[in-house]
Amino acid sequence: MSMLFSPLMLGQLELANRIIIAPMCQYSAVNGQATDWHTIHLGSMALSGAGMLILEATAVLPNGRISYADLGLWDDKTEAALANALKSVRQYSSMPMAIQLAHAGRKASTRKPWEGGGTIAPDEPSGWQTIAPSAQAFNEGTALPSAITSDDIDELIAAFVSSAQRAERLGLDAIELHAAHGYLLHQFLSPLSNQRLDEYGGSLENRLRLLLTVFDAVKAVISPKMALGIRISATDWVEGGWDLVQSIVLAKELDARGCDFIHVSTGGLSPLQQIPVAEHFQVPFAKAIKAEVNMPVIAVGLITDANKAEAILAQGQADAIALARTMLYNPHWPWHAAATLGATVKAPPQYLRSAPHAVKSPIV
Numbered sequence: 001m002s003m004l005f006s007p008l009m010l011g012q013l014e015l016a017n018r019i020i021i022a023p024m025c026q027y028s029a030v031n032g033q034a035t036d037w038h039t040i041h042l043g044s045m046a047l048s049g050a051g052m053l054i055l056e057a058t059a060v061l062p063n064g065r066i067s068y069a070d071l072g073l074w075d076d077k078t079e080a081a082l083a084n085a086l087k088s089v090r091q092y093s094s095m096p097m098a099i100q101l102a103h104a105g106r107k108a109s110t111r112k113p114w115e116g117g118g119t120i121a122p123d124e125p126s127g128w129q130t131i132a133p134s135a136q137a138f139n140e141g142t143a144l145p146s147a148i149t150s151d152d153i154d155e156l157i158a159a160f161v162s163s164a165q166r167a168e169r170l171g172l173d174a175i176e177l178h179a180a181h182g183y184l185l186h187q188f189l190s191p192l193s194n195q196r197l198d199e200y201g202g203s204l205e206n207r208l209r210l211l212l213t214v215f216d217a218v219k220a221v222i223s224p225k226m227a228l229g230i231r232i233s234a235t236d237w238v239e240g241g242w243d244l245v246q247s248i249v250l251a252k253e254l255d256a257r258g259c260d261f262i263h264v265s266t267g268g269l270s271p272l273q274q275i276p277v278a279e280h281f282q283v284p285f286a287k288a289i290k291a292e293v294n295m296p297v298i299a300v301g302l303i304t305d306a307n308k309a310e311a312i313l314a315q316g317q318a319d320a321i322a323l324a325r326t327m328l329y330n331p332h333w334p335w336h337a338a339a340t341l342g343a344t345v346k347a348p349p350q351y352l353r354s355a356p357h358a359v360k361s362p363i364v
Contacts, residue, residue, distance in 0.1 A: 003313035004306070005343035008051065008320055010227040010296060011260035013096060013173050015051035015320075017345065018313060019334050020298055022263075022324040023100040023176070023231075025056045025070060027112040032062060032072025033081035039088050045327060046093035049334035049345030049363065051320070053095055057102040057178055060159040064103030064184065067110045068126040073099070073163045083170055090171075092348055098174035099167050100231065101160055101218075105184030106132035106145040106193070119143065133188050134195040139271055153200070153210065156184075157217050164218040167226075174227035174260070177215060181268030185211045186233055189250070190242040190269050208250055215257060229261035229295075230254060234285035237266060237273040244285055248292050255293040263298040263322060264289055280308070287317040298322050306337035338362035 005017045028037040045053050059065040059072040072078045086097070108130045109120045119142040120127030131152060132145035148156070164175055179185035187193040188210045194201050200209050211230075219228055234247040251262055264286040267273050275281075282301035290297040299318035303309050309321045326333055338345045339362035347355075347363035355363045 002310060002338075002341040002343040004310045004321065004341060005338060005345070008296060010052075010174060010229065011258075012225045013227040013260070015096060017049075017051040017334070017343075018320040019050040019309075019337070020263075020300075020320050020322040021045050021048065021050050021053045021327050022300055022322040023054045023056045023178075024324050024328065025066060027067055027069040027114075029069055029071045029081075032059065032065065032070070032074065032078045034071060034078075034085040035081075036085075038071070038082075038085040042085060042097075043089045043092070044331045046089050046095050046097070047348055047351070048095075048327065048331050049338065049347060050095065050323075050327075052098060052174070054098040054100055054174075054176055054322075055172075057100050057104075057183070058163070060101055060103055060163040061156070063108060063128050063131065064105075064159075065108055066104045066183075067112055068120070069112055070104075073101070073166050074159060079166045079170065086170060086172075096173040098176055098227070098229075099170075099172050100176040100178050101163050101167070102178035103156060103159075103184040104130075105187045106130050106136070106138050107182055132184070133193060133201065136193060136195065138182065147196075150198075157210075157214055160214045161217050161221050164222055168222050172226075174229065175218065175222065176261075176263060177211070177218065177228075177230045179211050180231045180233040180263075180265045182233070182270070183268075185214065186242070186269055189232075189246070190236055192236060192238060192241040192270055204246055204249060208253060211250070212253060212257070215254065215259065219258065227260040229259060229263060231263040231265060233266045233268055234264050234282070234289065235266050236269045237275050238270045241269065244288055247285070248289060251289045251293050255295050259295050261296045261298060261320075262289060262293065263300065264318075265300050278302070279304075280312070283312055283317055290316070290318060296320060300324070306340040309337065310341055335363055 286299035300322035
């Protein structure tokens with residue numbers, strides 16, 4: 001039996017297989033509100049046969065958006081817009097859906113990628129003042145973020161809690177807290193971006209404090225049936241920054257708190273990063289963390305071949321595989337993987353006639 005197409009439990013949530021659609025920003029929201037594009041995009045992903053779909057990074061506060069066109073879940077309007085998008089998708093798919101809750105910190109207030117992706121200054125149209133653990137910009141020559149205050153931290157924690165409650169009201173099945181790719185929770189973890197002298201900076205214990213506080217606060221308000229996990233960058237790829245050793249400490253702390261999964265990526269905190277990009281280059285980090293925790297570990301990054309994805313699981317390097325750009329390029333990747341591995345996935349009846357009939361059909 002294929003490991004990739006075997007069931008997986010994330011807390012009390014059962015996935016039909018171990019293919020996860022990773023969060024992918026669409027830069028198509030208006031004032032944080034989902035649009036018809038989200039209905040079309042999520043509908044496509046939800047018919048893919050994957051085990052779970054994680055919605056894009058969704059800001060818990062307006063100033064936490066990466067760009068002015070990012071999705072949000074901070075008020076009744078953003079909640080209602082997302083509910084409308086999900087309603088249509090759910091008519092035709094029972095795939096479990098998660099949402100990635102996020103705050104971009106100093107990497108907020110940017111243009112869309114196809115508009116150049118550069119920072120928008122606070123005094124420019126569509127721009128705003130960013131915040132960060134310390135008043136250090138991501139890139140030289142860009143506007144400095146404001147160092148987040150104690151009151152800001154209290155507001156941030158409350159915002160994650162409120163967005164989590166909204167996510168559960170929307171009927172979503174899981175929450176992934178975004179502590180990767182150089183965004184705010186990652187900024188607090190890394191000594192490169194966190195120069196604070198209070199209880200949130202300095203020692204590793206202090207740098208973990210905000211993320212663990214957010215995790216505990218969210219876990220306290222959602223029901224046990226809702227899976228709660230986290231995405232981390234296991235290394236900054238910069239000397240003296242956040243690294244695998246610290247990531248393992250964090251993973252163990254989360255595991256002890258009942259975290260339901262950890263999604264292991266890398267990088268994004270510093271433009272000085274030196275990433276040895278190659279096939280499966282992030283998998284060793286997932287493997288190292290998996291050896292230290294009980295919760296399921298999701299590996300991600302340039303995993304595009306079904307047989308190789310199967311091998312990663314069979315060799316015990318991870319418990320699930322996440323795909324992002326690969327799914328944009330080929331939304332039916334799980335169908336083809338099932339055919340390759342002699343497994344089956346669910347497909348809508350409207351598509352069943354597409355299945356090859358000369359051999360056992362991979363879609364049912």
